Each structure stands twice: as C-alpha cells, then as structure tokens.
Amino acid sequence: MNIIFHIDVNNAFLSWTAVSMLKEGYKEDIRNIPSVIAGDEAKRHGIVLAKSEVAKKYGIKTAETLHSARLKCKKLEVFPPRFSYYKEISDKLYKYYLTYTPDVERFSIDECFLDLSNTSFLYDDILELAYKIKNEIKEKFGFTVNIGIGNNKLCAKMAGDFSKPDKVHTLFQNEIKTKLWPLPIEDLLFIGKSSSKELRKLNIKTIGDLANYDEVLLRKYFKNRSTFMIEYARGIDDSKVISKSGKNKSISLSETLEFDTNDREILEKKLMIMCEKIGVSLRREKLYAKTIAITVKTNYFKDYSHQKKLLNETNNTMELYKNVLDIYDITIGNNLIRNIGVRVSDLTKYRNNQISLFEEEHHESDDKIQSILDDINVKYNDLKIMPAIFYSKKNKDKE
Ligand SMILES: [Mg+2]
Known part of the structure; x- marks a missing residue:
C-alpha cells in the first residue's frame, strides 16, 4: 500500500x-x-x-x-x-522534505506531495511522523502547514483540506465512505463550479452520491469526463509522485496570456502550438517523452499542473496534443488562466511500442510529413506551416 x-x-x-x-x-x-x-x-x-x-x-x-x-x-x-522571497522559502521547504524521502513532487509553490511508500518502514508510526514534520516546520521556519495522508495523491490532497490550519488528517482507502462521501460535491478535487451545478441538477449532492451514480447515465451528461469524475469520487487515483531527479529531464514551455481567460478555443490553440514546439525540439534531439503535463497559473497566481503517463513514448506532435487534450478538463476546470504551459518528462532515446486496443495505430506517414515540416519551420524559424498537419489529420479522420 x-x-x-x-x-x-x-x-x-x-x-x-x-x-x-x-x-x-x-x-x-x-x-x-x-x-x-x-x-x-x-x-x-x-x-x-x-x-x-x-x-x-x-x-x-x-x-x-x-x-x-x-x-x-x-x-x-x-x-x-x-514573490522572490516566496520562491526562496519554497525551495528551502522542498530541500527539507528531501531529507525524509527522495520522492517529492512540487504541486504548487506551497504544496508538495511526498511518497513515503519506500521509506515508511523507517518510521514506526506514520501519523507520528506527520506530526513531527508539521511541528518541525513550525519551529524551523515559523509558519504552519496542513498534512494530508492517503494511499494516493488524490486522497492525500483531499485529506489536507479537511480542516485548517496546523492539522494532520488521514484519508485511507478504508475511510473513504465515512470521511469523503458525506462531503458536498463542490469539495471534490477538480470538479469546477459549473460541473457541480450540473451534478446537483442530477440530484448528486455529495461525493458519495457521485461515487454511487450510474456510470452509463453520467456518461450521457459528461462524456469522457465522467470516468475520472466517478473514479475521483471513489478515491481512485493511480498517478505517481514524480520527483525531479537528474535522470528525469524535462522540456517545458509556458506563456503568459494577454488577458486572463477560460476560453477553450484560445487555450487549446496555445497548447497546440506548444506541443508542436516541444515536438520539434524532441525530434531534433531524437528523444521521446513518456509523460506529458499541462501547467497553469490562475488569475490569482496559483500554480497547478496535471500530468499523464503515455502508453508509448512519443515525439509526434499529434500524439502529444491528443494526450494534452485528455488532461485539459482536469487541469483547467473553470479557472481563469493567466499562464499556460506544456511540460514533457521521462525522456528516452528509444521508442517502445506497446500494442494497445485503445490507442489509434501510429501513422508512419505522419512522422515523415512532420520531419519535412520541421525542416521548413527551422529554415524560416517560424511555425507558420505547423497547423497544416492538424487540419490534414482532422480531415483524414472525417473521411
Ligand atoms: Mg496553501
């Protein structure tokens, strides 16, 4: 566990x-x-x-x-x-966490996930350890924290929000029914305001109501999002704590927008361009990415990111973009976005093709078109020609 x-x-x-x-x-x-x-x-x-x-x-x-x-x-x-002081103190905290486990993931400037699965045997009592860390931070740094403990990231984060400040809470798998399900639906992570409104119309008032709702029926209203919504309500999340170690190189791009927005068309276009730019640099270095993430800063300067492990590592723009779209809703929600970015990590030199029933067959021709476009774009130091591949791909899908 x-x-x-x-x-x-x-x-x-x-x-x-x-x-x-x-x-x-x-x-x-x-x-x-x-x-x-x-x-x-x-x-x-x-x-x-x-x-x-x-x-x-x-x-x-x-x-x-x-x-x-x-x-x-x-x-x-x-x-x-x-801000510069915040960054400094955030770095110090991060280093302090590393003294307990090498597996630390920064979720935002003031939030981290620590994976203690491989180090917890060092401590007799995990709850005691949490209190020790909480009190040490208060003494060493002079401010309070909340610590949430769970068997996955979702439950740990939900637990951390139970009551504040200066608290330790647990949400283990066997506590989901009693601690998570009675909470109002608005409290579930990544469920935005408009989604909760829609859910209330379906008489889904608590997280438990959602967890026990008919999946097929929910799909009618929320399409692909329904799967992750129900999983989250049931406390299911298999995303890993991704620590930033030397071998975990990453490439990231981000852009501050001219105005804060939630406009899907604008944001998707930005993401598409960033996927292409990242794709170009991966292909130039002959690298493939296994993990992709969207990073955002909201209108009130909160940083978030959400990532996805890919079944097959890739440097193909279309594949990168398709995977980015999969995590669009979870990451953006109803937030007004100030800065948006894409990050790829787990970079490898090899492509290891696993056959999947769920992923479309990979088109060799796409790779060829792509390398021609890359050459042209490099020559003109521009991405003018880039959207062509998206349009040609879309048209091909329609046929
Ligand atoms: Mg905070």
Whole structure:
C-alpha cells in the first residue's frame, strides 16, 4: 500500500510575508490582524491572493477584489506579494522534505506531495511522523502547514483540506465512505463550479452520491469526463509522485496570456502550438517523452499542473496534443488562466511500442510529413506551416 503525504502551507503568501517582515524587525505579526496580500490595484492584480485568519472572519475570500474586501473590513491592512522571497522559502521547504524521502513532487509553490511508500518502514508510526514534520516546520521556519495522508495523491490532497490550519488528517482507502462521501460535491478535487451545478441538477449532492451514480447515465451528461469524475469520487487515483531527479529531464514551455481567460478555443490553440514546439525540439534531439503535463497559473497566481503517463513514448506532435487534450478538463476546470504551459518528462532515446486496443495505430506517414515540416519551420524559424498537419489529420479522420 502506498503512503502519500500532501503538505500544504496555511495561508502561504500571508504567512511567508509575516515571517519575512518579522525578520526585518517589523513589530506586528500580520497574521494576528485583519490583513491580506494583494496585487497592484492600478494594474489588473487588485485581488486578494491570501488572507489572515482574522480577515477570514470578516468574510474576506481569496480571489475577491480589494475593493470588495475593504468594504467588508474598514481596518483591513494590505501588503504587496514578495514573490522572490516566496520562491526562496519554497525551495528551502522542498530541500527539507528531501531529507525524509527522495520522492517529492512540487504541486504548487506551497504544496508538495511526498511518497513515503519506500521509506515508511523507517518510521514506526506514520501519523507520528506527520506530526513531527508539521511541528518541525513550525519551529524551523515559523509558519504552519496542513498534512494530508492517503494511499494516493488524490486522497492525500483531499485529506489536507479537511480542516485548517496546523492539522494532520488521514484519508485511507478504508475511510473513504465515512470521511469523503458525506462531503458536498463542490469539495471534490477538480470538479469546477459549473460541473457541480450540473451534478446537483442530477440530484448528486455529495461525493458519495457521485461515487454511487450510474456510470452509463453520467456518461450521457459528461462524456469522457465522467470516468475520472466517478473514479475521483471513489478515491481512485493511480498517478505517481514524480520527483525531479537528474535522470528525469524535462522540456517545458509556458506563456503568459494577454488577458486572463477560460476560453477553450484560445487555450487549446496555445497548447497546440506548444506541443508542436516541444515536438520539434524532441525530434531534433531524437528523444521521446513518456509523460506529458499541462501547467497553469490562475488569475490569482496559483500554480497547478496535471500530468499523464503515455502508453508509448512519443515525439509526434499529434500524439502529444491528443494526450494534452485528455488532461485539459482536469487541469483547467473553470479557472481563469493567466499562464499556460506544456511540460514533457521521462525522456528516452528509444521508442517502445506497446500494442494497445485503445490507442489509434501510429501513422508512419505522419512522422515523415512532420520531419519535412520541421525542416521548413527551422529554415524560416517560424511555425507558420505547423497547423497544416492538424487540419490534414482532422480531415483524414472525417473521411
Ligand atoms: Mg496553501
């Protein structure tokens, strides 16, 4: 049985700002007053990025505008984000986690997954270990975290959100019915607001309702998404904790958008172009990717990524793009996206073709067309010709 920890800093931006201000000699701990961290109101960043527990009591929420937060609390104190300090402290935390296991995956600037499956035998009691880590962080770094423990990443992350701050929670396979299923459907990871609304129309009010819903019926409403929705409601998730070690080289590209958006057409087009650029560089280096991920930063500066292990390693643009589309919904949800990217990892020199009933047959001709297009694109240092392969492929599918 796998043992996964999800460690999440409570009110990260606010706690970290408080810690750095105290270090600079600031008398007041801004965690104990109604305070928020917010971007520049003059630009488009005038939204609450983090709030103190005191500010929370006034009903102030993350991602709301400063204007509306100030209406809720006249005494509200506002501090700008200190991103370079956040990055520094996030790196220190990451290194600290590595002292417990080499298998650490950064999920966002203040969240990591730790896979303790291979090291848990070193510790008598896994719960005790979690409390030790939680308290050590408080002493060493001066801020609190929540630790969620589960048999997979999904359950660990869900457990970490049960109640905050400064808590350890478990959600093991045998606790799913009692701890996960009574929760409202909105609490399920990666289920956006509009999906939960739709689910409520089907009389699905709790995570348990979804877990026990008829799969065939759900498919009528949510198509391919229904599979992962039901699996998540049942606490099923087989994604691995992917640690960044030397041999796990990766290639990534990302782009900050001109405006925050959830427009599928715009985002898919960006992803398509990035798949092609990454495809070109893989093909140039004669490398194949086994894992692909979409990375995003939302309008309130939260970083997320979701990845997929491919059945066959590839450097084919169409295959990369097709797999990216598979994880589009899970990653984007209803978030307004500020920055979007694609990352490939688990790079290999060889392509190991496994036969699958589910994947389309790989077209050798695609590879040939692709290498011709690569040459032209390299020559003109442009990707003008790239979309042609998508259109030709689409047309071929229609025939
Ligand atoms: Mg956090």
